[in-house]
Amino acid sequence: xxxxxxxxxxxxxxxxxxxxxxxxxxxxxxxxxxxxxxxxxxxxxxxxxxxxxxxxxxxxxxxxxxxxxxxxxxxxxxxxxxxxxxxxxxxxxxxxxxxxxxxxxxxxxxxxxxxxxxxxxxxxxxxxxxxxxxxxxxxxxxxxxxxxxxxxxxxxxxxxxxxxxxxxxxxxxxxxxxxxxxxxxxxxxxxxxxxxxxxxxxxxxxxxxxxxxxxxxxxxxxxxxxxxxxxxxxxxxxxxxxxxxxxxxxxxxxxxxxxxxxxxxxxxxxxxxxxxxxxxxxxxxxxxxxxxxxxxxxxxxxxx
Amino acid sequence: xxxxxxxxxxxxxxxxxxxxxxxxxxxxxxxxxxxxxxxxxxxxxxxxxxxxxxxxxxxxxxxxxxxxxxxxxxxxxxxxxxxxxxxxxxxxxxxxxxxxxxxxxxxxxxxxxxxxxxxxxxxxxxxxxxxxxxxxxxxxxxxxxxxxxxxxxxxxxxxxxxxxxxxxxxxxxxxxxxxxxxxxxxxxxxxxxxxxxxxxxxxxxxxxxxxxxxxxxxxxxxxxxxxxxxxxxxxxxxxxxxxxxxxxxxxxxxxxxxxxxxxxxxxxxxxxxxxxxxxxxxxxxxxxxxxxxxxxxxxxxxxxxxxxxxxxxxxxxxxxxxxxxxxxxxxxxxxxxxxxxxxxxxxxxxxxxxxxxxxxxxxxxxxxxxxxxxxxxxxxxxxxxxxxxxxxxxxxxxxxxxxxxxxxxxxxxxxxxxxxxxxxxxxxxxxxxxxxxxxxxxxxxxxxxxxxxxxxxxxxxxxxxxxxxxxxxxxxxxxxxxxxxxxxxxxxxxxxxxxxxxxxxxxxxxxxxxxxxxxxxxxxxxxxxxxxxxxx
Numbered sequence: 001x002x003x004x005x006x007x008x009x010x011x012x013x014x015x016x017x018x019x020x021x022x023x024x025x026x027x028x029x030x031x032x033x034x035x036x037x038x039x040x041x042x043x044x045x046x047x048x049x050x051x052x053x054x055x056x057x058x059x060x061x062x063x064x065x066x067x068x069x070x071x072x073x074x075x076x077x078x079x080x081x082x083x084x085x086x087x088x089x090x091x092x093x094x095x096x097x098x099x100x101x102x103x104x105x106x107x108x109x110x111x112x113x114x115x116x117x118x119x120x121x122x123x124x125x126x127x128x129x130x131x132x133x134x135x136x137x138x139x140x141x142x143x144x145x146x147x148x149x150x151x152x153x154x155x156x157x158x159x160x161x162x163x164x165x166x167x168x169x170x171x172x173x174x175x176x177x178x179x180x181x182x183x184x185x186x187x188x189x190x191x192x193x194x195x196x197x198x199x200x201x202x203x204x205x206x207x208x209x210x211x212x213x214x215x216x217x218x219x220x221x222x223x224x225x226x227x228x229x230x231x232x233x234x235x236x237x238x239x240x241x242x243x244x245x246x247x248x249x250x251x252x253x254x255x256x257x258x259x260x261x262x263x264x265x266x267x268x269x270x271x272x273x274x275x276x277x278x279x280x281x282x283x284x285x286x287x288x289x290x291x292x293x294x295x296x297x298x299x300x301x302x303x304x
Numbered sequence: 305x306x307x308x309x310x311x312x313x314x315x316x317x318x319x320x321x322x323x324x325x326x327x328x329x330x331x332x333x334x335x336x337x338x339x340x341x342x343x344x345x346x347x348x349x350x351x352x353x354x355x356x357x358x359x360x361x362x363x364x365x366x367x368x369x370x371x372x373x374x375x376x377x378x379x380x381x382x383x384x385x386x387x388x389x390x391x392x393x394x395x396x397x398x399x400x401x402x403x404x405x406x407x408x409x410x411x412x413x414x415x416x417x418x419x420x421x422x423x424x425x426x427x428x429x430x431x432x433x434x435x436x437x438x439x440x441x442x443x444x445x446x447x448x449x450x451x452x453x454x455x456x457x458x459x460x461x462x463x464x465x466x467x468x469x470x471x472x473x474x475x476x477x478x479x480x481x482x483x484x485x486x487x488x489x490x491x492x493x494x495x496x497x498x499x500x501x502x503x504x505x506x507x508x509x510x511x512x513x514x515x516x517x518x519x520x521x522x523x524x525x526x527x528x529x530x531x532x533x534x535x536x537x538x539x540x541x542x543x544x545x546x547x548x549x550x551x552x553x554x555x556x557x558x559x560x561x562x563x564x565x566x567x568x569x570x571x572x573x574x575x576x577x578x579x580x581x582x583x584x585x586x587x588x589x590x591x592x593x594x595x596x597x598x599x600x601x602x603x604x605x606x607x608x609x610x611x612x613x614x615x616x617x618x619x620x621x622x623x624x625x626x627x628x629x630x631x632x633x634x635x636x637x638x639x640x641x642x643x644x645x646x647x648x649x650x651x652x653x654x655x656x657x658x659x660x661x662x663x664x665x666x667x668x669x670x671x672x673x674x675x676x677x678x679x680x681x682x683x684x685x686x687x688x689x690x691x692x693x694x695x696x697x698x699x700x701x702x703x704x705x706x707x708x709x710x711x712x713x714x715x716x717x718x719x720x721x722x723x724x725x726x727x728x729x730x731x732x733x734x735x736x737x738x739x740x741x742x743x744x745x746x747x748x749x750x751x752x753x754x755x756x757x758x759x760x761x762x763x764x765x766x767x768x769x770x771x772x773x774x775x776x777x778x779x780x781x782x783x784x785x786x787x788x789x790x791x792x793x794x795x796x797x798x799x800x801x802x803x804x805x806x807x808x809x810x811x812x813x814x815x816x817x818x819x820x821x822x823x824x825x826x827x828x829x830x831x832x833x834x835x836x837x838x839x840x
Contacts, residue, residue, distance in 0.1 A: 029404060030397035034657045035499065037488055038711040038735045050735025052711025054656060057680045058642070060670045084492035089415040096413075171310040171430075172412045172439055174461020246493060249409045253494035257402045261711075264660045266668050274661055280394045282622075284386075284510040288525070289622055295397075299625035299662075302528050 001211075001218040004226050004233075008212055011237035018240035019248060026252040031273040036261045041074035042066040043261075052261060060263070071259070078254075080104070095162055099155025099184075105148025112141040113202060117210035126206065141202055146192065153188025156181045180244060187231045194224035205229070309430035311439040314473050315465035321431055321473060322360050328427025329760065333771045335779055336805065341760050345753045358469065359431065359476040364746075364754040365508075365516050367472045376468035379512070383471045384448060386511030390503060391449060398621050403503050406495045407442055410435070416487035416497055421738050421765040422480060434487045434497035437477045440464065441500060444474075475514060478504035482743030482762060483618065484704040489736070502744075505619040515619050518748045523615035524623040528630070532577040532611035541610055544580050545603075552588045556829045562591045565638065566602035571677070572640040572669075573601055574631065574655070576648035576792035577611035582840070583795065583816070586647060589823040589833065590674075596828050597681045602638065609634030612651035617658060618745045628659050632667040642670045644677050647817045649703025649791035650743075657710050673706070674819075675790070679715035682722055682822060691723050693825040696784050698724040699773035700818075701766070701798065702737035703791035711735070716790055716818055723825050730769040738765045740789070742797025758797075759804040767801045770813070781812040784836050790818040799840075808839045 039050035044067035046052060053059050077083040082100060085093040116126040116137045126134040160181040163173050199205055204221045208229060211218035221229070239245050264270040278296035285291055290303050314321065326341035347357055356367040370376045389395040396403065416434040417423050423432045430436060447453045447462040457463040464470065481501040488496035509515040517523075527533040536544070545562050552560050563569070573594070579586040594601045604610050608630035616624025635643050645652050656671045663669065681687050700720055706712045713734045720727045730737070740747070741763030749758070770787055771779065778785060787802075789795040798815045807813040814836060824833040 026401065026405065029401035030393055031661070032401045033398050033661050035399070035402050035496070036657070036709070036711075037485060037496070038708055038713075040711065043711065046711065046714075049713055050707070050711055051713045054673060054710050055676060055712050055715050057676045058670070058672065059676070078492075082492065084490070085413070085415070088418065088490040088492070089413055092413050092415070166414075167308055168414055168417070169412070171308045172414070172435060172461075174459065176460050177412070179459075243409055243411065246409045246411065249405055250494065252401070253405045253409065257405060257496075258488075258494050264664075264668070266665060270661065271664050271668075274664060277397045280397065283389055283392070283395045284622070285382075286510045286513045286620075286622075288513070288520075288620075289510060295625075298622055299629060302525070302626055 001208075001220065001226075004208075004229055005212060005218055007230055008233045011233040015236050015240045019245065022240065022245065022248050026249065026256070030277055031270060032257075034260070035257055037258045040259045040261055042068055042071040042259065044070075047074075060265070075254070091166075092159075092162060095155050095158025097155070098151045099159055102148045102150070102152025102155050102188075105144045106152055107148075109141060109144040109148050112137055112144060113206055113209050114213065116141060116206045117213055120206065120210050121214050127203065128201065138201060141206075142200075145195070145202055149188045149192045153185050153192070156184035156188065160185065176242070180242060183235065183238065187235050190224075190231055191228045194222075194228040198222035198224045309436065311436060311443055311461075312464045314431075314440050315467050315470040317469060319358055320361055321358060322429050324360055324362070324429055324757070324761070325427055326760065329764065330425060330427070330768075332764070332768055334776055335810065336767075336771065339805070342756075344756050344760065347753060351752065356472045356476075359473045360429070360480070362476075362480075362754060362757045363752040364749045365476055365479045365514065367475055367514065370468065380466060380468055380471055382512050383507070384466065386507045387445065388449065389511060390507050391445070396503075396506075396621075399499065399503060399506075402496065402499055406438075406497070406499055407445060409493050410438060410442065410491075410495045411493055412439070413492065415490050415492060416495075419486045419490040421484075421486070421741070422482065422762050425764040426761045431473075431477060432480055434481070437474070437481065437504070438495075438497050438500045440470070440474055440477070441504060444470070474504060475508045478502075478508070479516065482704075482739045482741065482746055484739035484743050485708055486704075486736075486739065489708065502618070506621060509620040510622065516745065516749060518751070519615045519619050519745045520623070523613075523745075523748075524620070524627055527608060527611060527613060527615075527627060531607040531609075533613045533615060534577045534581055534611070536577050536580060536611070538605045538607065538610070541577075541580065541605060544584065548580075548584050548588050548591070551584060552592060555585075555588070555833055555835075556592065556823075558592060558595075558829065560591050560595050562587075563602045564605050566600075568639050569602040570600035570641045571602070572609075572635050572638055572643045573603055573646060573674075574609070574612040574643060574651065575603070575646040576613050576651055578613070578792045578796065579646065580610075583792075585820055585833070586792075586817045589817070589819040590646065592823050592829060593678070593681065593687065593819060593826070596826065597687050601644075602640070604634050604638065606634045606637070612645060612648050612655065614651060614654035615745055615748075617650055617654045624654065624658065625662055628654055628662050629667070631655060632659070632663045632669065635669040636667045640669065642672050644672050644674050646674050647790045647792060647795075647819065649705035650793060652703075652712070653705035653709050657705075673710075673712050673715070675706070675712050675715035675719075678819065678822060679719055682719045687822075688827045689723050689822070689825045690827050691725050691825055693831060694724045694821055695726060696786060697726045697728065697774055697778045698786045698788055698821065699728055699730055699770065700733075700788040700790070701730070701740055701770075701794055702734055703789075703794050704737065704739050704743055706791065707735050707737055716788075719818065719822065720788065723821060728773055730773045738769055740766045740791075740794040740797040741801070742793050747793040747797040747800075755800070759801065763797060763801045763804075766798070767805060767807075770798075770801075771811075774811075779811045781810060784812050784814060786821065786834070787813060787815040788818050788821060789815055802839075814839060 044065040443462040443464040485498040614627040
């Protein structure tokens with residue numbers, strides 16, 4: 001079991017590091033020019049038609065009213081229901097929604113497996129005959145696990161067939177696109193079958209997770225469950241290395257760019273950051289650019 | 305090449321990668337159902353010998369034909385050097401974050417294609433898909449700038465050949481997009497193909513010195529050297545203003561002195577200089593409105609200060625910043641309380657949105673849209689109007705830069721609803737509008753066979769939308785109707801559309817700005833400011 005456990009540890013560490021690198025890269029990118037796109041949902045009283053505070057007379061002299069509740073609602077609809085795909089690409093939504101919703105259920109399943117494992121480590125029983133909390137976690141874990149895996153697997157299969165059959169789509173597909181989806185399908189099928197045959201209540205899997213989180217040797221688990229664990233571990237490792245981890249970037253795409261309408265006022269932090277960036281040297285070689293001078297110098301006067 | 309072009313096909317050594325076939329263009333609505341589009345004219349052999357048109361046979365960006373293989377290789381090498389700069393913090397801090405995010409996170413669902421009027425109206429020419437252009441760039445970057453990119457290229461689909469054909473066609477493809485960002489609005493991931501087009505344009509301009517003459521040599525360079533991209537000097541401007549003052553008297557009976565360089569005025573009004581030359585009635589209407597409302601305002605006769613145009617917005621960060629800093633300096637020196645941007649969409653974005661990060665410290669004079677200024681005067685009844693004078697069918701176009709990129713939607717509508725009894729919307733409108741087809745500099749690109757391409761393809765959806773805004777009865781030539789285009793470049797494009805489709809003769813369709821409609825119904829002004837028989 002040590003080898004299987006090692007695969008899990010490596011996968012989790014690589015996944016976390018890859019995810020952090022991605023976040024760091026986006027979070028430390030320099031202050032950029034404003035590039036928002038309307039509708040911006042936090043524009044109070046204006047979001048429904050796509051308006052902004054720039055509609056106002058002397059807008060800089062008036063308080064700005066942000067509607068964060070509406071922004072949260074918009075985000076929730078986008079994350080949970082894939083609102084954008086629903087409105088603009090219904091064919092994809094029919095597969096993409098079950099796929100993503102299935103993944104959310106699977107995340108819930110993994111969280112509950114982890115919670116159950118921690119409870120067990122503290123001596124609290126988790127199972128069909130356990131007390132209220134343990135029994136609840138037992139049944140909800142089963143419900144989320146099977147529903148999530150089946151829904152996610154079917155969604156991935158639907159996306160696979162859509163990519164294969166849509167003639168507009170085919171020129172843009174790479175072998176990786178097909179592999180990613182098939183990998184999901186295989187993981188879902190193996191996990192559902194292995195669990196149904198050898199570990200229907202995920203008790204063995206929970207015991208394995210307990211060993212992983214307590215850094216102890218895992219008890220022997222049935223071979224199908226071991227296969228399932230290896231596949232799940234590899235999936236966890238693989239996702240952050242591909243653009244399937246777009247959930248990380250989506251935060252930045254929306255909040256840092258698309259909905260970022262923060263105005264620069266005199267003496268602001270934005271102004272300070274821009275002033276610093278203008279001190280950087282310009283390396284562009286176009287004939288109209290004074291290569292080697294700072295941005296501040298280059299934009300002050302055209303090249304003679 | 306078929307409709308189902310693969311990104312790597314861009315490197316193929318063919319005379320023409322895609323063909324534009326007028327038979328595949330969508331039909332126009334009544335009364336143009338039988339309209340037959342002529343083929344896009346071929347360039348002469350001499351022209352073809354001097355420039356590459358192997359993308360689609362159309363020319364707006366002139367990519368000179370290299371004479372030797374060594375020249376070709378040099379261009380490819382320069383392109384790859386520029387690509388590295390595009391992804392460096394020092395050289396592209398201005399847009400690095402949005403660029404990285406849009407490069408990394410496309411899931412290739414093609415939702416953008418259905419939102420793009422150029423792809424749709426071209427009869428779905430494969431190379432015009434927003435995804436096609438972005439994927440070419442993305443695959444080059446992943447192959448050449450990502451560690452191990454070449455090793456995994458087959459598996460990841462990044463096995464694209466970067467030869468001279470690829471580089472040249474990618475440059476031209478960046479000029480088959482109006483940067484309207486409609487595709488970005490529908491992208492479930494928030495990826496912005498419009499931004500990517502602009503970044504490609506920027507790479508070619510800032511590294512290889514390759515940009516359309518109308519934007520660079522005859523655009524920003526001319527503006528910085530003479531004061532205006534139109535070539536209008538401060539001296540010639542004063543002559544035009546004198547003419548405008550006389551014209552105001554002729555049209556309205558009013559004697560108005562247009563203020564210039566008034567230090568300490570509340571408002572510095574900046575027009576697109578195209579108005580001075582092509583539509584003087586627009587600047588005259590502003591003068592009438594502001595004077596009757598008793599505003600403290602001025603124009604500037606300083607170099608660049610009288611022309612809000614900033615074509616740098618469309619292709620080059622350095623040129624953009626140089627122009628906008630001139631605007632900022634003019635406003636600061638005059639000591640005005642605010643700058644009001646006239647009816648020009650890209651100037652709005654250049655001065656207010658992008659300029660937000662460039663007008664720093666004491667140069668950060670507040671900027672306001674003329675839509676807000678005019679709304680205050682009309683809706684709060686600071687000038688009196690008689691809407692009956694505007695009792696004809698009116699529809700309005702939404703400039704992309706003002707609406708989708710800035711959220712200025714309702715002020716113009718509140719004005720129109722108050723002064724035009726027969727105002728009606730296009731479908732869709734507001735923040736979901738369609739581009740006029742002249743965006744990102746297309747409106748001023750009038751050379752070679754690009755005007756024909758522009759009228760047939762990029763402006764087609766807008767013309768259909770305009771027609772659909774009116775009933776069949778209203779479309780009779782005897783019924784005068786007005787297409788309001790509160791943006792100088794959009795107005796130029798709509799003028800060209802109406803001319804191309806002969807819609808003044810066939811449908812009685814006139815176009816103009818918003819302020820002209822306001823002045824046309826002001827009770828302090830003699831009736832008939834809009835001259836229906838004066839189509840220009």
